[in-house]
Amino acid sequence: MKIRFPERGRSGRSVVTIKNLEFGYEDELLVNRANLSIERGEKIAIIGPNGCGKSTLLKLIMGLENPSGGEVLLGEHNVLPNYFEQNQAEALDLDKTVLQTVEEVAEDWRIDDIKGLLGRCNFKADMLDRKVSLLSGGEKARLAFCKFMVKPSTLLVLDEPTNHLDIPSKEMLEEAIREYGGAVITVSHDRFFIKQIVNRVVEVKDGHLQDYVGDYNYFLEKNLEAREKELEREAELDEKAPKVKAKSKMSKAEKEAQKKQKRQAFQAAKQKSKGQKNAKRWN
Numbered sequence: 527m528k529i530r531f532p533e534r535g536r537s538g539r540s541v542v543t544i545k546n547l548e549f550g551y552e553d554e555l556l557v558n559r560a561n562l563s564i565e566r567g568e569k570i571a572i573i574g575p576n577g578c579g580k581s582t583l584l585k586l587i588m589g590l591e592n593p594s595g596g597e598v599l600l601g602e603h604n605v606l607p608n609y610f611e612q613n614q615a616e617a618l619d620l621d622k623t624v625l626q627t628v629e630e631v632a633e634d635w636r637i638d639d640i641k642g643l644l645g646r647c648n649f650k651a652d653m654l655d656r657k658v659s660l661l662s663g664g665e666k667a668r669l670a671f672c673k674f675m676v677k678p679s680t681l682l683v684l685d686e687p688t689n690h691l692d693i694p695s696k697e698m699l700e701e702a703i704r705e706y707g708g709a710v711i712t713v714s715h716d717r718f719f720i721k722q723i724v725n726r727v728v729e730v731k732d733g734h735l736q737d738y739v740g741d742y743n744y745f746l747e748k749n750l751e752a753r754e755k756e757l758e759r760e761a762e763l764d765e766k767a768p769k770v771k772a773k774s775k776m777s778k779a780e781k782e783a784q785k786k787q788k789r790q791a792f793q794a795a796k797q798k799s800k801g802q803k804n805a806k807r808w809n
């Protein structure tokens with residue numbers, strides 16, 4: 527059974543327009559005269575360091591925070607957002623059962639398909655009539671995710687959707703997003719997830735929105751700092767990964783030499799990219 531996000535027709539081409547947007551909590555300016563236009567079919571990752579304002583930007587798009595300057599406009603024709611908040615599970619009605627929770631949002635779903643979706647998310651038949659109040663934290667998170675999956679929309683706004691999901695559910699989400707014809711805006715720390723689904727990356731940096739019209743690899747190609755961090759992350763993961771003796775026949779010296787080679791290759795790429803940048807500057 528293939529799970530798809532139900533689409534309610536097609537939105538117009540223009541989905542979200544952000545114009546000279548300004549917003550901050552207390553003294554801290556999180557968004558500083560930011561501009562961005564999002565069109566139907568675009569799948570965008572919003573990335574940036576912790577606390578830079580990614581979730582806040584989603585709230586501004588959803589009209590849950592009011593800008594102190596500028597504006598966020600949803601397109602005029604048939605833009606129907608479906609928003610997955612980080613604390614979605616906390617908003618579930620504790621008195622409903624598992625099945626009722628999903629059923630009440632799913633407009634065009636047959637009951638067997640709803641049960642199929644719940645089954646894919648690990649809710650066995652004997653859990654369908656269980657009250658939400660009796661579910662564990664993880665179960666509530668998965669149920670909130672199912673509720674989100676069935677709601678009709680033409681725009682998905684996702685805040686860390688893969689948190690608490692197991693691998694099969696993540697794969698189901700990735701596939702459903704790939705098949706979705708509307709626009710998708712997601713905040714996620716899950717690099718693998720982002721790599722699978724996005725065709726545009728927007729980096730929140732010092733309150734501005736830096737736009738990369740390409741997938742995550744394109745973003746890494748263009749952004750030296752991000753590429754450097756990615757290499758560091760990969761190196762850290764390599765270090766943490768359990769060492770399999772039979773495979774690791776390299777001596778310590780050989781490993782050091784390999785690391786040095788990687789560093790040199792990276793420095794060479796950095797120089798090349800600087801050269802290209804400067805060449806552009808002189809043109």
Ligand SMILES: Nc1ncnc2c1ncn2[C@@H]1O[C@H](COP(=O)(O)OP(=O)(O)OP(=O)(O)O)[C@@H](O)[C@H]1O
Nearest residue numbers: 551552556574575576577578579580581582583713
């Ligand atoms: N309701 C609020 N009142 C005051 N400050 C807030 C509020 N919500 C968020 N903040 C602060 O605003 C900043 C940006 O928060 P936000 O959640 O948008 O960041 P983020 O980029 O999504 O972070 P993370 O990657 O850690 O989830 C943080 O410093 C946060 O503490």
